[in-house]
Amino acid sequence: MTHQRPADSRTVKVEGLARVEGEGSLRVEVRDGTVELVELEIFEPPRFFEAFLQGRRHTEAPDITARICGICPVAYQTSACLAIEDACKVAITDQIAMLRRLLYCGEWIQSHALHIHFLHAPDFFGCEDAVELAGLDLAAVQRGLEIKKVGNLVMEVVGGRAIHPVNVRVGGFYKAPSREEIAALVEPLRRARDAALASVEWVAGFDFPDIEIDYRFVSLRHPEYYAIESGRIASSDGLDLDAEGISELVEEQHVARSNALHARLGGQDMYLTGPLSRYALNSGQLSPIAREAATAAGLGAVCNNPFRSIIVRAVELVYSCDEALRLVEAYEPPDPPAVAVPGTAGIGYGASEAPRGLLFHRYELDGDGLIRAARIVPPTSQNQLCIEDDLRRVAQANLSLPDEELGWLCEQAVRNFDPCISCATHFLDVSVERL
């Protein structure tokens, strides 16, 4: 929709960026051929949850925070469990940790399958949405759905249900799935892995804008595995922090236009979390089949093109299927399924890799195990400055495009990040103003 303004200014509005999970708006201002202002306004719910958690029992944190996001509840549950366990100085067993990792793989599978096939791929075909894409490539859309269903199945078997799993508790799980229940995942996961390999090949054939950005990558790093549910925080400029370290180092600033906080790390403005960062810092830890898929898709050790994040996400999709298979085949039911975590006074920190990036929590407990303070830093607020910076670059490099096309490209630049802005009521209005 285009609104003509009098004289020398013009506003273009692209209504409803529906394929971003969230609510917000994007404004680009251009003056005399220069992009002067890029603002991504977002409205995200963690602030409400931080207040709401105060006075709640320490055992409630995973269930409450899981409701922040309909797409990545396991990420919120896991970071919450890690932080509460840290505050109470309790260590979980290896078997519980591996079951937690398996559940997390399920979330990666369903979230990545959703983003790749339904939200991001339509951009590369000039399609409005996955419905239009289905008219052009039904097999690809069906494949995405089949993969997503396997992710849901893993979450159902391990987490009790596919959306907002109910089997997770501080210290582990309420009930460990039986060997038979877990073994039944083998065939679906093999099919999903094969399908994911086909998806890597599919997305590698897309046309990508030629853009390279020298990101400051930040992600978890684990000594043994491609980091998902635990690890220390690493960066491309040499940071090595635990969850407490990053929580202390990240400053969040309120900006007037948004109720989301802008994160800055160690006094520097921008850093990137998410698939590109995980891949840049950990690609050597991918399983052989995922590494081969990455190589065949033309990825080097690092990918600096945000539009090619869809390939990295597809490689991670292969990996999460492959890793889930490994965990399923090695499965030993944890007995007991959870370790006891008595509430004690303390401060705890937890960080994990949500599909769209690093998510860390901090909790302060009193002597009764009641939460006195909570801090939740989601990936999208950490990435917000990078998103705006990418938008500035993309808009500046493409000012010759008509407003509608420029708006469309800006939408794509936002979707590259798979932002999860909130879990309900979604809008993102895009406007480009030429002053």
Added chain:
Amino acid sequence: MTQRVLVAGLGNEYRSDDGAGPAVAAYVGDRTPSTVESKVIGEPLDLVGAWEDADLAVVVDATRSGAAAGTVQLVDLGGGENADSYSGPMSTHGMDLARVLRLTRAMGHAPSRVVVVGIEGENFADGIGLSPAVEVAVPEAGELVLQVIDEAISCA
């Protein structure tokens, strides 16, 4: 032949009146036999896997149509042949219901019949609890859903 019936409560109970759909799903779930599947769906796209090939899918969602808070509306989409007409403000969610229905149709697994029951909300801010007018409308919407199911089953 047993009919496959799904009741999907769409929404998020941490966004105030957006919790209307889940509240109605719970109301219906307590009053229907186990053959009727009643579940909460957070994201409309998750309907794709949930309602595939169902004989009847009743979707309950909060609406923002401009009606008075608590107004209960029923829209029978049939097999979704005219789902395009329903894109717009009916759903509070990004990939709206009509799109998801069209997607399922494109993949050849659409439910035979989709009925949408909407409850008009007035507050979608972060928070728990329905507005009084919406709270009052939950049993009304629930009974309407039960009636739709009864009629469908008795006609089968």
